Amino acid sequence: MVFGGPAGTGFRPRRARTAVACLTLLLAVAIAMFMTYDLKGSLDYALELRGRKVLGMALVGFAVAYSSVLFHTATHNRILTPSLMGFDSLYVLIQTLAAYFLGTAAFLQIDVRLRFGFEVLAMLGFAALLYRWLIGRGERDVYVLVLVGVILGTMFTSLTELVMRMIDPNEFTRLQDRLFANFSTVNQDLLVISAVCVALVTALSWPLFGRLDVVALGREQATNLGVDHERLVSRALLIVAILVSVSTALVGPVAFLGLLVANLSYQLTGTFRHRYTVPVAGLLGMVALIGGQFVLQEFLNFQTRLSIIISFAGGIYFIFLLYREANR
Amino acid sequence: MIEIENVTRRYGTTTVVDGVSLSIPVGGVTALVGANGAGKSTLLSIIGRILRPDAGTVRVDGLDVAATPGATLARRLSILRQENQVAVRITVRELVEFGRFPHSGGRLTREDVAHVNRAIEYLQLEPYADRPLDRLSGGQRQLAFIAMVLCQDTGYMLLDEPLNNLDMRHSAQTMGLIRQMAQDLGKTIIVVIHDINFAACHADRIVAMKDGRIVADGAPREIVTPETIKAVFGIDVPVHEVDGRPLAMYFA
Ligand SMILES: Nc1ncnc2c1ncn2[C@@H]1O[C@H](COP(=O)(O)OP(=O)(O)OP(=O)(O)O)[C@@H](O)[C@H]1O
Ligand SMILES: [Mg+2]
Numbered sequence: 001m002v003f004g005g006p007a008g009t010g011f012r013p014r015r016a017r018t019a020v021a022c023l024t025l026l027l028a029v030a031i032a033m034f035m036t037y038d039l040k041g042s043l044d045y046a047l048e049l050r051g052r053k054v055l056g057m058a059l060v061g062f063a064v065a066y067s068s069v070l071f072h073t074a075t076h077n078r079i080l081t082p083s084l085m086g087f088d089s090l091y092v093l094i095q096t097l098a099a100y101f102l103g104t105a106a107f108l109q110i111d112v113r114l115r116f117g118f119e120v121l122a123m124l125g126f127a128a129l130l131y132r133w134l135i136g137r138g139e140r141d142v143y144v145l146v147l148v149g150v151i152l153g154t155m156f157t158s159l160t161e162l163v164m165r166m167i168d169p170n171e172f173t174r175l176q177d178r179l180f181a182n183f184s185t186v187n188q189d190l191l192v193i194s195a196v197c198v199a200l201v202t203a204l205s206w207p208l209f210g211r212l213d214v215v216a217l218g219r220e221q222a223t224n225l226g227v228d229h230e231r232l233v234s235r236a237l238l239i240v241a242i243l244v245s246v247s248t249a250l251v252g253p254v255a256f257l258g259l260l261v262a263n264l265s266y267q268l269t270g271t272f273r274h275r276y277t278v279p280v281a282g283l284l285g286m287v288a289l290i291g292g293q294f295v296l297q298e299f300l301n302f303q304t305r306l307s308i309i310i311s312f313a314g315g316i317y318f319i320f321l322l323y324r325e326a327n328r
Numbered sequence: 329m330i331e332i333e334n335v336t337r338r339y340g341t342t343t344v345v346d347g348v349s350l351s352i353p354v355g356g357v358t359a360l361v362g363a364n365g366a367g368k369s370t371l372l373s374i375i376g377r378i379l380r381p382d383a384g385t386v387r388v389d390g391l392d393v394a395a396t397p398g399a400t401l402a403r404r405l406s407i408l409r410q411e412n413q414v415a416v417r418i419t420v421r422e423l424v425e426f427g428r429f430p431h432s433g434g435r436l437t438r439e440d441v442a443h444v445n446r447a448i449e450y451l452q453l454e455p456y457a458d459r460p461l462d463r464l465s466g467g468q469r470q471l472a473f474i475a476m477v478l479c480q481d482t483g484y485m486l487l488d489e490p491l492n493n494l495d496m497r498h499s500a501q502t503m504g505l506i507r508q509m510a511q512d513l514g515k516t517i518i519v520v521i522h523d524i525n526f527a528a529c530h531a532d533r534i535v536a537m538k539d540g541r542i543v544a545d546g547a548p549r550e551i552v553t554p555e556t557i558k559a560v561f562g563i564d565v566p567v568h569e570v571d572g573r574p575l576a577m578y579f580a
Contacts, residue, residue: 076415210434217426220378225480226402226430272416288408 001250016269016276023283029292037298044072051197054290055195056186058252060247060287061261063198068258069265069281070104070205073216074236078266080246081258081320085149090126094119096153096160097174100167112187119249127241173296183251183293183306194246209274212236216272253288254307256314259285263321329353330375330484330516333382337370345370346540352518354483357510359527360520361551362537367448367477368445368520369410369488371537375518376407376486382553388484400429406480410488412473414461420472421457424448426451427479450505466493475500478509485509487519491526499523503530524576528552551577 071085072078109118129147164172214227214238222229247254265281266272292306330352337345345367352358359444360368375386377393386393387540388405406427414423421477425446428440433528436444448457450543451471461469486508491499507530509515521527525536528548536544537560551565552574565578 176572210429213434214426214429217418220409221412221426223398223413224376224402224407226397226399226425228398270417272418300440 057289061289062246062282063243065285069261072115086153123245356532359531366537367540406487427476447475
């Protein structure tokens, strides 16, 4: 029995600790392989290029995983993810609108930092509006929030389709390129800004894990135990909004990755304690992106996009989860 | 002391708790009785600040429950709800440990562990302490939730039908435990209970509700009478004296 550990003498964290250790090792191997495999030409240049990619993927993998776990806790469900709240489709809509009004070329010529800031702000604004509007009213039913998110997502997608119909075919091809996650061309400045954002948000939210565990027990139980359920849920959703906005603006949507790694994390750790599920999900996200990208570029010669594979695998897993829920 | 002043709660146009005022001094067991839908759980939830009243205030030790920080209240007041389920997979011991959260914020001290072990022992949960809740019977699960509230170790305890799903032996033991805590530890306990005889046997005071109002309030001997039972539940029940206690024969 360990004193001063997490409230969990009944819960044995050994399994979760093993998962953290194994995944850390796996991540180290994946990074080492990615960085050193088949290095050619100028060593400095190649390493810097690859290092940037690795950092980008690690950031996105972690941010997506962390935000999905938080979203699951805040909404008391494990099947929906932030992308189902309309985030991904808003990103696509912003890109499409920009392409329509400015032309892709012009839009891409705007200072990347400015563009990034604009994208993040637009998505954060959307989230803030949504939460303020829904959470700001008496009974704060999070299912309504999700439902509205789904409806807005569908609306954004329809709007996008409408605008796409009116777009010049050349622009359309260039636009499509921006609508899938792209890890090969991450801008260095953005990388630094995003890294700072994610690190800051993570550091600020780590101390909430104990209270978030209580939130996972449900609103009434949390209230009885003295945890302000509504405040924590709003905070968790704010963190989700920041993480998702940053990662989407950085590389584009990676739908289903969060769902995949969060649920794998619950299965691997066998617990709902955030101090275990968040690190394991984060590690899984990083391993999936870095390892996946490595296999893709070294052995499959970029025959396909990583995000497409993730969407495919995640989609199948999503159906599996739905099937399992339905049979409970 | 719990002071309830003019508490009202409506759902749409129906008023389910209707201007209830009640004062409960420190120490002792108060039984809250009444027909299904009388508003007992609603009132208890309002006292336990799980539900907001539309009007009125509840003060516990002078603290307005609607305005006092949740963490402060959680060390003074605990509530066991009528329906308990958690969405996540959790073992009995883990659940009971959460009862210490208001005191230690998730990091168990030696004292917390002692509380947890005592609660598990009191409710005889040792055999299933490490089993997930979803692999227990209904009564075993109920005992686990009672253990958690016990572990919270607050001066005021609100228990909504703690005998749900419990067999004869566990019901009697649980009521015995409740009375013992009031007597030996000076706790103030409000318990919603359907069996009027359990109430008569273990409570110091019985408060009866009907249609959202308090219609009777007094010592068991004053409440468990054919007239009052008729007024509260609308049935004719003979009451006999057994071993110096009133016993309502409502079975037939
Ligand atoms: N969410 C709700 N919406 C509408 N009406 C409700 C809601 N919750 C409870 N009620 C109504 O409020 C009344 C009081 O309910 P409450 O749960 O307080 O009854 P109770 O005395 O605890 O009954 P029981 O003995 O069956 O537990 C009931 O008539 C019920 O139908
Ligand atoms: Mg009830």
